[in-house]
Amino acid sequence: MEIINSNAASLSNYEVFIHLQKIKESKKKQKGQLATITYETLRYLEETPSKSQTNTSITQCLKELQKFNLNKTEKLMLINSPPSTPLEIQLMIEESEERLTEEQVQEILSILNKHFPFLVPVKMENEENSE
Amino acid sequence: MFILAEMKNVTRITPELFNVNLNEAVAGELNKKLANKVVLNVGLCIALFDITSIKDSFIIPGDGASHTIVHFRYIVFRPFMEEILIGKIRSCSQEGVHVTLGFFDDILIPPSALQHPSKFNETEQAWVWEYDTGDGGKHDLFMDSGETIRFRVTGETFTETCPAGPSGIQESQEGIENKVPYSLTGSINEPGLGLLSWWDN
Numbered sequence: 001m002e003i004i005n006s007n008a009a010s011l012s013n014y015e016v017f018i019h020l021q022k023i024k025e026s027k028k029k030q031k032g033q034l035a036t037i038t039y040e041t042l043r044y045l046e047e048t049p050s051k052s053q054t055n056t057s058i059t060q061c062l063k064e065l066q067k068f069n070l071n072k073t074e075k076l077m078l079i080n081s082p083p084s085t086p087l088e089i090q091l092m093i094e095e096s097e098e099r100l101t102e103e104q105v106q107e108i109l110s111i112l113n114k115h116f117p118f119l120v121p122v123k124m125e126n127e128e129n130s131e
Numbered sequence: 132m133f134i135l136a137e138m139k140n141v142t143r144i145t146p147e148l149f150n151v152n153l154n155e156a157v158a159g160e161l162n163k164k165l166a167n168k169v170v171l172n173v174g175l176c177i178a179l180f181d182i183t184s185i186k187d188s189f190i191i192p193g194d195g196a197s198h199t200i201v202h203f204r205y206i207v208f209r210p211f212m213e214e215i216l217i218g219k220i221r222s223c224s225q226e227g228v229h230v231t232l233g234f235f236d237d238i239l240i241p242p243s244a245l246q247h248p249s250k251f252n253e254t255e256q257a258w259v260w261e262y263d264t265g266d267g268g269k270h271d272l273f274m275d276s277g278e279t280i281r282f283r284v285t286g287e288t289f290t291e292t293c294p295a296g297p298s299g300i301q302e303s304q305e306g307i308e309n310k311v312p313y314s315l316t317g318s319i320n321e322p323g324l325g326l327l328s329w330w331d332n
Binding site (some may be wrong): 001002003004005006007008009010011012013015017020021023032033034035036038040041044048073080081085087088090092093094095118 | 132133134135136137138139140143162164166167168170172173174177178180202204206207208209211214215217231234246283292321322324325330331
């Protein structure tokens with residue numbers, strides 16, 4: 001076996017979820033290691049928001065996030081585990097204090113909340129700095 | 132956290148599979164070979180994504196099977212550095228907090244990467260974050276197994292695991308058993324990281 005490109009593309013949790021579900025639902029009975037890993041991975045993904053995401057909600061959301069000048073991995077994280085508090089945004093976006101204003105952070109949160117409404121509602125100004 | 136890896140393989144299809152469609156036979160063989168396995172410096176293989184090209188099959192004298200060169204893409208679990216993931220605490224020990232994602236277990240958050248100050252509680256077998264309440268007192272936040280935890284991926288280690296050698300060599304045998312092919316190191320020493328319940332008031 002030969003590895004041509006060990007990282008050809010990144011996949012969002014949603015894409016993996018859909019693909020694994022197809023494998024699970026195919027007529028052929030899966031066996032062995034493939035069955036184990038699809039079962040375990042699906043069980044993990046079912047607990048993530050990817051279960052209720054759709055193709056259109058993700059593309060729409062990414063379009064609206066374009067203006068914030070985020071890089072690919074940051075957007076991937078926002079989609080995989082949509083944050084609901086400014087604190088979580090701070091974790092996912094590097095140097096977010098310098099790159100984004102407070103209004104912009106709120107705007108990102110409301111965009112995410114609009115497209116993925118199943119999340120906990122955005123808490124306003126509830127940020128707590130424990131330090 | 133998931134990526135696509137492009138690979139090439141010469142797949143051997145045994146005669147009993149000659150009645151099934153070649154694509155399906157190849158897909159089955161690739162999944163049998165790779166699913167739930169760690170490939171060195173690639174990651175944990177999950178499932179075949181697609182086959183990009185299949186060359187002509189050939190046969191080798193003395194072997195009834197056919198051999199086919201296939202190029203394919205595979206779904207691989209390999210989080211990037213600094214990625215934020217959510218998992219469950221599997222157990223706590225002196226070495227730190229062991230986290231599992233369900234399909235991947237080898238994640239360790241070492242004591243130095245826990246919230247400061249944290250200490251290990253021997254009787255409860257759990258790490259405790261001695262959260263400073265600000266008024267001189269402190270509040271003990273336990274990290275019990277089964278709790279959901281958010282952490283940052285800070286390191287990855289691939290170890291080459293060779294097949295077990297001859298059983299005569301006792302010492303090396305033990306070493307092999309402890310080897311983990313792919314493990315991740317995490318950290319939770321930032322505000323917002325750690326048990327989800329710590330932050331959602």
